[in-house]
Amino acid sequence: MEIIDNKKFYDKLRWLSLPFMFQSLMLALVAAADALMLGRVAQEQMTAVSLATQIQFVQNMIITSVTGAGTILGAQYWGKGDRDTLKRLFNLMLIFSGMTSFVFFAACELIPEMLMGIFASDAMLIEIGSSYLRIAGWSYLLTGISQCYLAIMKVTDKVKPCAWISSGAVILNIILNAVFIFGLLGMPQMNARGAAFATTVSRAFELGLCILLSAKENYIKPKIRGFFRIEGQLIRDFGRQCLPLMGGCLFWGVGFTSYTAIMGHMGVDAAAANSVSAVVRDLVCCACNGIGSAAGIMVGNELGAGNLERGKAYGIKLKNISWVIGIASTAFILAITPVIVKFVILTETAQGYLKGMMVIMAVYMIGRCVNTVVINGIMDGGGDTLFDMYSLAVCMWGIAIPLALLGAFKFNWPVLLVYACTCLDEVGKIPWVMLRFRKYKWVRNLTK
Numbered sequence: 001m002e003i004i005d006n007k008k009f010y011d012k013l014r015w016l017s018l019p020f021m022f023q024s025l026m027l028a029l030v031a032a033a034d035a036l037m038l039g040r041v042a043q044e045q046m047t048a049v050s051l052a053t054q055i056q057f058v059q060n061m062i063i064t065s066v067t068g069a070g071t072i073l074g075a076q077y078w079g080k081g082d083r084d085t086l087k088r089l090f091n092l093m094l095i096f097s098g099m100t101s102f103v104f105f106a107a108c109e110l111i112p113e114m115l116m117g118i119f120a121s122d123a124m125l126i127e128i129g130s131s132y133l134r135i136a137g138w139s140y141l142l143t144g145i146s147q148c149y150l151a152i153m154k155v156t157d158k159v160k161p162c163a164w165i166s167s168g169a170v171i172l173n174i175i176l177n178a179v180f181i182f183g184l185l186g187m188p189q190m191n192a193r194g195a196a197f198a199t200t201v202s203r204a205f206e207l208g209l210c211i212l213l214s215a216k217e218n219y220i221k222p223k224i225r226g227f228f229r230i231e232g233q234l235i236r237d238f239g240r241q242c243l244p245l246m247g248g249c250l251f252w253g254v255g256f257t258s259y260t261a262i263m264g265h266m267g268v269d270a271a272a273a274n275s276v277s278a279v280v281r282d283l284v285c286c287a288c289n290g291i292g293s294a295a296g297i298m299v300g301n302e303l304g305a306g307n308l309e310r311g312k313a314y315g316i317k318l319k320n321i322s323w324v325i326g327i328a329s330t331a332f333i334l335a336i337t338p339v340i341v342k343f344v345i346l347t348e349t350a351q352g353y354l355k356g357m358m359v360i361m362a363v364y365m366i367g368r369c370v371n372t373v374v375i376n377g378i379m380d381g382g383g384d385t386l387f388d389m390y391s392l393a394v395c396m397w398g399i400a401i402p403l404a405l406l407g408a409f410k411f412n413w414p415v416l417l418v419y420a421c422t423c424l425d426e427v428g429k430i431p432w433v434m435l436r437f438r439k440y441k442w443v444r445n446l447t448k
Contacts, residue, residue: 004313013294013318019163020154021290026163026170028282033174037181038195044268048128049192050275051119051264054257055133056140059104061253062246063144066096067151069242072380073446074155075297076304080447086152087223088230092238093148094222101144108137119261122268128192135196139203146203149210152220155297161213169206173198237446241385248388255396259422262408263415269346270415273353276344277361281368284333288325288369291318295377303382304447312443315378319370319437326369333362356416360423367426374433382442391432396425 038046070093077085107115112130120126153162179185180194214221263274295318302311337358341351375388404421407413
């Protein structure tokens with residue numbers, strides 16, 4: 001195996017991962033700000049918005065599969081130095097993401113009550129959530145386009161501008177959250193609808209910045225001429241990466257949404273505690289998300305350039321780093337649990353649920369960190385995208401979801417036991433992930 005230049009490796013990892021971590025942190029802070037601000041208004045407002053945002057969560061899974069396929073191929077073509085193919089990849093991403101975004105926008109405007117009924121049975125939660133979706137749906141229309149621009153920036157060494165754009169949009173979102181939720185600066189108090197309006201304005205700001213920045217000479221722009229005339233070979237290559245990613249993303253996204261729906265139907269206290277634990281989870285996952293994104297680009301660049309042994313060596317080193325991040329995340333969650341429980345305004349029952357959920361989630365974080373870096377970073381970087389779908393089909397849909405459904409609706413298990421079932425999949429598939437990793441099927445050059 002090739003000997004790695006550690007200084008070069010860690011410099012590149014730091015240069016790539018820190019902006020990704022910061023961007024992930026900024027995005028997670030929006031959900032945290034929503035939860036904290038709405039939690040100060042009323043528990044029902046916070047819970048309803050947390051449930052309503054599961055619609056965007058599902059949309060993001062589809063868009064992530066589209067941009068993920070573009071990132072996998074784009075990282076390798078960038079390593080090869082083929083800018084023209086990158087422009088055509090950009091076109092493909094915009095076409096599919098735009099279509100997806102329009103479908104979700106239409107659903108939020110036309111049938112918001114039906115969508116909320118999936119996640120909650122309480123009439124008040126459905127009413128609040130529906131009012132949120134009618135406004136936030138406009139932001140979903142913009143998200144698919146801006147994410148394509150940001151994905152192309154990531155793989156073309158424009159990570160820092162990409163992070164600054166996302167961060168600027170998040171800061172604007174948080175400020176507008178305070179203004180519209182609480183009715184500051186002479187604005188009426190809008191509660192959940194205020195959070196939706198803040199999100200929509202900030203997404204428009206984000207897309208505007210993406211378009212303006214990408215107009216510069218040294219940025220990759222869509223190939224406007226022949227927008228819908230793209231070579232069949234590139235479409236087939238894109239489909240080979242996108243379809244397994246979409247299957248995996250939908251398995252994971254719908255499955256994760258199912259967990260939220262199950263907890264939502266176990267009562268307002270269980271839903272509220274789950275909403276807070278989800279915010280904490282997303283904040284702590286920023287580290288593994290950043291390393292995972294960097295891993296996909298680092299491995300993909302080397303494989304696309306034909307340096308297969310170096311790409312393999314990078315993957316092994318990044319896998320070892322993922323274990324360190326997982327254990328550190330576990331310790332961090334256990335340390336902050338008392339602070340989180342005291343800070344958030346919940347009923348006594350919900351506080352008890354939250355304490356237990358935080359302990360369970362601490363163990364879950366080991367699996368989440370390892371799987372994010374290895375599956376969604378290293379293996380995806382080499383085009384080994386089918387495994388994620390298989391593992392989710394077995395571990396999440398074959399084990400975790402059935403157990404959670406039976407425990408919640410048939411056997412009336414305690415809330416914390418049902419919550420533990422929803423955390424089984426990430427921890428349970430670690431041995432399978434390690435076995436697949438060591439087969440090295442991800443060590444491939446995908447460029448044509």
